[in-house]
Amino acid sequence: MTHLTVPDDLVHHGPGGRILLFVLDGLGGLPRASDGRTELEAARTPNLDALAEESSLGLHNPVAPGVTPGSGPAHLALFGYDPVGFQVGRGALSALGVGFELRPGDLALRLNLATLDGEGQVVDRRAGRPSDAEAGAVVDRLREGIRLRNERVKFFLFPEKEHRVVLIFRGVRLGDKVRETDPQEVGVPPLEARALRPDPDPASETTAAIFRDFLEQARALLAEEPVMNGLLARGFARYEGFPSIEGRFGLRGMAHARYPMYRGVARLVGMEISGAPDSDEGAVELLEEHFEAHDFHFLHYKAPDSRGEDGDFDGKVAAIEVADTWIPRLRALNPDVLIVTGDHSTPAAMRVHSWHPVPLLLQSRWARPTGAAFHERACRTGALGTVEARHIMSLALAHAGRLEKFGA
Amino acid sequence: MTHLTVPDDLVHHGPGGRILLFVLDGLGGLPRASDGRTELEAARTPNLDALAEESSLGLHNPVAPGVTPGSGPAHLALFGYDPVGFQVGRGALSALGVGFELRPGDLALRLNLATLDGEGQVVDRRAGRPSDAEAGAVVDRLREGIRLRNERVKFFLFPEKEHRVVLIFRGVRLGDKVRETDPQEVGVPPLEARALRPDPDPASETTAAIFRDFLEQARALLAEEPVMNGLLARGFARYEGFPSIEGRFGLRGMAHARYPMYRGVARLVGMEISGAPDSDEGAVELLEEHFEAHDFHFLHYKAPDSRGEDGDFDGKVAAIEVADTWIPRLRALNPDVLIVTGDHSTPAAMRVHSWHPVPLLLQSRWARPTGAAFHERACRTGALGTVEARHIMSLALAHAGRLEKFGA
Numbered sequence: 001m002t003h004l005t006v007p008d009d010l011v012h013h014g015p016g017g018r019i020l021l022f023v024l025d026g027l028g029g030l031p032r033a034s035d036g037r038t039e040l041e042a043a044r045t046p047n048l049d050a051l052a053e054e055s056s057l058g059l060h061n062p063v064a065p066g067v068t069p070g071s072g073p074a075h076l077a078l079f080g081y082d083p084v085g086f087q088v089g090r091g092a093l094s095a096l097g098v099g100f101e102l103r104p105g106d107l108a109l110r111l112n113l114a115t116l117d118g119e120g121q122v123v124d125r126r127a128g129r130p131s132d133a134e135a136g137a138v139v140d141r142l143r144e145g146i147r148l149r150n151e152r153v154k155f156f157l158f159p160e161k162e163h164r165v166v167l168i169f170r171g172v173r174l175g176d177k178v179r180e181t182d183p184q185e186v187g188v189p190p191l192e193a194r195a196l197r198p199d200p201d202p203a204s205e206t207t208a209a210i211f212r213d214f215l216e217q218a219r220a221l222l223a224e225e226p227v228m229n230g231l232l233a234r235g236f237a238r239y240e241g242f243p244s245i246e247g248r249f250g251l252r253g254m255a256h257a258r259y260p261m262y263r264g265v266a267r268l269v270g271m272e273i274s275g276a277p278d279s280d281e282g283a284v285e286l287l288e289e290h291f292e293a294h295d296f297h298f299l300h301y302k303a304p305d306s307r308g309e310d311g312d313f314d315g316k317v318a319a320i321e322v323a324d325t326w327i328p329r330l331r332a333l334n335p336d337v338l339i340v341t342g343d344h345s346t347p348a349a350m351r352v353h354s355w356h357p358v359p360l361l362l363q364s365r366w367a368r369p370t371g372a373a374f375h376e377r378a379c380r381t382g383a384l385g386t387v388e389a390r391h392i393m394s395l396a397l398a399h400a401g402r403l404e405k406f407g408a
Numbered sequence: 409m410t411h412l413t414v415p416d417d418l419v420h421h422g423p424g425g426r427i428l429l430f431v432l433d434g435l436g437g438l439p440r441a442s443d444g445r446t447e448l449e450a451a452r453t454p455n456l457d458a459l460a461e462e463s464s465l466g467l468h469n470p471v472a473p474g475v476t477p478g479s480g481p482a483h484l485a486l487f488g489y490d491p492v493g494f495q496v497g498r499g500a501l502s503a504l505g506v507g508f509e510l511r512p513g514d515l516a517l518r519l520n521l522a523t524l525d526g527e528g529q530v531v532d533r534r535a536g537r538p539s540d541a542e543a544g545a546v547v548d549r550l551r552e553g554i555r556l557r558n559e560r561v562k563f564f565l566f567p568e569k570e571h572r573v574v575l576i577f578r579g580v581r582l583g584d585k586v587r588e589t590d591p592q593e594v595g596v597p598p599l600e601a602r603a604l605r606p607d608p609d610p611a612s613e614t615t616a617a618i619f620r621d622f623l624e625q626a627r628a629l630l631a632e633e634p635v636m637n638g639l640l641a642r643g644f645a646r647y648e649g650f651p652s653i654e655g656r657f658g659l660r661g662m663a664h665a666r667y668p669m670y671r672g673v674a675r676l677v678g679m680e681i682s683g684a685p686d687s688d689e690g691a692v693e694l695l696e697e698h699f700e701a702h703d704f705h706f707l708h709y710k711a712p713d714s715r716g717e718d719g720d721f722d723g724k725v726a727a728i729e730v731a732d733t734w735i736p737r738l739r740a741l742n743p744d745v746l747i748v749t750g751d752h753s754t755p756a757a758m759r760v761h762s763w764h765p766v767p768l769l770l771q772s773r774w775a776r777p778t779g780a781a782f783h784e785r786a787c788r789t790g791a792l793g794t795v796e797a798r799h800i801m802s803l804a805l806a807h808a809g810r811l812e813k814f815g816a
Binding site for chain 2: 370383391394398404407
């Protein structure tokens with residue numbers, strides 16, 4: 001046990017209460033000018049407000065005060081993983097995002113499609129932001145055309161979005177101490193792919209050599225492309241494998257999420273995936289269907305974040321009101337611990353993820369309720385105080401009767 | 409200075425204000441159904457409420473959110489010791505609990521009196537939970553009958569409570585990487601006492617050999633006992649010695665506590681002990697008697713925890729109301745910093761220690777008061793916020809003018 005993680009060694013690995021974690025992505029917000037209300041304060045949420053009367057409230061900092069998290073670390077923290085100690089490289093996160101099943105030892109990297117001029121100098125680091133379809137066609141040609149010289153190595157290549165591509169190598173010992181080749185400016189050639197100095201390690205030399213082979217063949221295949229004729233590497237990450245929530249917390253977990261990225265992060269910590277629903281409500285239905293068979297359920301709802309990133313205050317309010325209608329269905333499942341929170345804030349006023357503390361609600365028979373409202377202001381004076389997100393799993397386990405006493 | 413401890417290197421080792429820490433054991437609670445009030449909210453505490461008007465309030469997490477502490481780590485945290493970095497083994501805590509003066513290098517272990525059958529198999533791991541008197545008689549026979557073969561080693565043996573016994577070895581280099589002999593089940597013999605594998609260290613081999621000698625002689629002495637004829641080792645702990653609060657914080661401290669366990673933990677960090685009062689109020693009288701001669705006083709009051717563990721809501725309320733009557737006497741001593749808090753929560757509704765944040769009051773001329781009430785709800789919106797208990801000593805030192813500025 002350290003201050004950096006949930007106290008795994010206090011976990012009681014026998015039977016215990018069932019935990020349901022409902023994440024409204026990007027839940028936290030900022031006040032609008034007209035009446036000083038945040039999105040959650042403006043939303044009509046009778047079911048969440050009634051739930052608050054039986055819950056402990058608080059706020060959480062996803063990583064640390066002032067730190068804006070990406071979706072990967074924000075969810076890892078909610079799952080009880082210190083997001084600083086357990087980092088997912090950008091490449092690995094992208095691979096998870098496209099639904100690829102990473103295995104320990106895989107080397108994942110993020111590529112940009114780019115435009116090079118006749119002298120091999122970078123003209124556009126994002127190849128004019130191609131459409132997904134345009135990028136997909138180029139990726140297909142690379143996938144079919146490239147045969148790596150090292151026959152023990154397999155590669156997997158996926159378009160992510162616009163100019164962003166994910167490449168995974170598998171099969172030999174591969175290091176990720178490799179320099180990124182994106183020069184971060186135009187008018188210069190891409191940097192050479194090589195192991196980081198000083199003291200390059202042999203496994204990273206291997207990665208660099210395989211990637212140079214890949215690049216050389218790609219260059220030839222794309223020589224006639226007018227725009228998408230180059231590749232820039234942005235982030236090498238060897239995927240090490242994470243300890244599972246079953247091993248750490250004795251929880252058999254299942255994720256219910258419409259978007260692949262969130263299923264990916266859940267899979268990273270060993271949760272099962274209930275399916276690939278094609279609507280938000282489909283995820284709720286999958287939760288209902290599978291509730292009895294697992295100890296821990298993660299239900300993810302993307303819309304509040306999406307509307308926040310659109311800068312659509314009213315749209316985010318409406319998205320939250322939709323979530324409110326599901327609360328009676330979640331309560332009907334009768335979890336021992338029901339947590340409603342966000343992974344981070346996405347204020348419509350900012351149109352991006354932010355660092356602001358996120359509303360947190362924890363219902364259990366051992367709660368200390370403070371009133372009948374769930375929003376930033378009510379949470380600020382709640383019984384849980386302001387905690388770091390990585391402690392939320394400790395709180396869930398404690399309220400579920402799954403943690404032993406520390407010391408005599 | 410690290411994030412894990414009080415900033416010792418900022419401590420001003422000259423004269424400074426006097427600090428009084430009053431611990432109401434198990435103070436924090438949970439709401440009762442009838443009116444939603446916690447024990448502290450239900451209690452009539454006019455003196456604490458008046459004190460709150462001149463104090464900063466807050467809540468503290470004894471170890472970390474969701475973590476329920478034992479009494480040892482909970483008090484160490486209040487004394488400014490990171491409870492994760494400074495762990496006291498169960499044996500050492502038991503030795504302190506019976507008032508034994510541990511010295512650095514001592515090896516303490518917890519034993520259970522147990523019942524073995526004719527074939528040496530465990531029949532009852534607690535020997536039918538003997539009375540203290542029955543166990544005491546057996547312990548006396550062992551103490552008088554055993555002569556260790558290694559004449560450089562002394563042993564000390566004490567009954568703790570019912571079947572629990574404490575054994576201390578002293579005199580040679582003794583390791584504590586020794587396997588516990590309690591098999592945790594019946595119908596099998598006790599495990600053999602041996603140093604932990606792999607890589608047993610010589611000092612732990614020594615401990616194991618001495619303990620085997622002890623066990624062999626004990627077995628012979630207890631051969632005719634029908635019930636208490638076996639011993640099971642549960643937790644070896646070499647006592648390393650803790651840095652003192654005088655060395656770390658420049659505080660000459662004194663503890664006033666009715667129960668030996670709490671005097672023991674105070675002694676562990678170098679406090680003097682004022683006496684062994686036989687009533688709760690006796691501890692207050694000892695405090696009054698010795699107040700001028702020390703910089704830091706720790707007054708311990710057990711009753712709220714005991715009534716909480718009984719599940720006696722009204723009894724806990726009454727215990728808190730008794731403490732309230734002492735507040736004018738504590739204020740009359742005129743400490744520069746007066747802290748009133750608990751070591752952890754013991755909600756009557758749960759009948760055990762819990763993880764819930766604990767009310768915290770700090771009176772000083774530099775306080776930021778927020779109102780005339782002291783209970784969970786008032787503390788939740790107090791000026792101190794929710795802190796980890798290990799930071800309370802920093803707050804005390806700061807308010808007492810005993811901490812320098814950090815950085816220029």
